[in-house]
Amino acid sequence: MNFAESFRIALRALGANKARSVLTMLGVVIGVAAVILLVGIGTGVQNEITGQIEGLGSNLLFVVPGQFEGGMSANAAPPSRRFTLDDADLLARRVPGVDVVVPVIQSGSIVKRGNRSVRVVVAAANESGGEVFSGTLAGGRSYRKSEVQAGARVVVIGSNVRDTLFPGQDPVGKLVTLEGQRFTVVGYYESLGGGLGGDQDSQVYIPITTAQRIFNLNYINTIVVKASDPSRIEVVKADIRRVLIPRYGEEFTVFTQEQTLGLLSDLLNTLTYMLAGIAGISLLVGGIGIMNIMLVSVSERTREIGIRKAVGARTYDILSQFVIEAVGLSVLGGIIGIIIGWGGAALMSKLTPVPTNVTPWAVAVAFFFAAGVGVFFGVYPAWKASQLDPIVALRYE
């Protein structure tokens, strides 16, 4: 008997038990769809984040307190000393080949207007902040140098903040409350859109001096340095280290864009693999479902196996019939799962801010894993069927 014949017999058997076949397949469908969707989300988020960081330009350097070697390992010591505005000034004066030096404070807070409020990330910088933050002003202006020097209570708001507090209105010149203080809105940003852009849309930008006062801080979080020439970034990095070592020893780290990207990429990769792993488990459970049903099917069809053997079916014929049934279930489930997973991913990036990117690689892996699950979990029941003694099988009631 040839393969095509086994295939036809297996399909007929699956068709004879439609409800059961569909339910069994559902396990694989869900597993494959989950793998594709979750890996799609992982890859999409990764692409989005790396894209955004690259969008900031490759000539940025981030100076942070504390030692970070290699990766963002958990044993990184907490910074013993923080930077101050003086350090930023020092870098601006002593490091050549630099466009701007921007001291940054970031802090979570809530902005209120009347009875409306919105949770925001306060990003505070000097007047050059616009050079290192992504985003485009939609209206109004950024805060000025004089306002930074005076610690003026002015704020530029992200699109999400604007939409929440000033729906359909021009916010420029209006007042909001931040940390109990009244701030005048001087400008607002366009929406950056996208999944992670959501965060930036919820930011508000204030002068760093103001931030230090309202949050009662004497330090700053980060110093961002923009080099004039991207190709000389390593030289600038060395210069920054030269300037800061006398003050801080080795208790600080300078990240280049590339390094940040690498770290983040590793992290997101791990996350993607984790999602794939979780989805993989559901695929495995689907496979066990197939095995279970195939075992039931074999004992239910003992008599059929006896009849087939009596009229001349060899071990191989029975084995291939049942393996093909199991593989048929998993492959068909895999195909449906791919369609659902892919469609779900496409729908998700359309309807929600979560970006997705289904790679052919993920589809192929999910599909072959599903087929493999079918073979792996189908072989044992099929082998059991093929080993039945025809006499015993014929007598089976």
Add this chain to the structure above:
Amino acid sequence: MAEGGAETSSRVVLETRDVSKQYRLEGVEVNALQAVSIAIRAGEMVSIMGPSGSGKSTLMHIIGLLDQPTSGKVILEGDDISSLSPNELAEQRNKHIGFVFQSFNLLSRTSAQANVELPLVYAGVSGAERVRRAKEALEHVGLGNRLGHFSSQLSGGQQQRVAIARALVNDPSIVLADEPTGNLDSRSGIEVMAMLQELNAQGITVVIVTHDDRIARHAQRVIRVFDGRVKAEEIVRDRVLAAQELAALSAEEVTG
């Protein structure tokens, strides 16, 4: 319808030589068959008869190549098949044996046509040839108009005729019928026996395994099995002719 006699000189299709079968049943050694030597000749109709537990089923399994003897030889069409592997036995079964079972043993949810095709599937006959031969076999048993019916849509007698068609489709050396009337009402039983006798008259070798003396006497020869041994072999003097019974039965029905 030819009586026996002429066939006794014809060639031996299947022969057992000193065949014994032992197996263990719950730790107890059972001698199911002891030194059984029988021969089935081409064109014969033979009954193997015995009460339950006599070993006739074991003998049927060995003749049907479903089982191997513990000792002794089984010669099928001149070849010793006692040492074949299960797969080789399956091929021999496919080629040489056609089974008719008490409980029909048709595949459920499968058409009569597909059921009859089954031995051809495993013989590697494909496509149009297979369809043609299965159709032919079903027409032969008078079911040419029931090709697409599922077993569940057929009466017991019709199901058994599908099984006979399945047994015939591969042109086997022997049609082996195990209590072929056991699950049938008497009229259907007579019809099935008439069919087997008719097939035998057309030259097909038929072996009937039964505990029923009356069924056994449809054959030309009866091999009586008792306690795992061949107790007697006899030529049937007053052979039951199912076709005549059937005619009588029809006449009765007409007269009421």
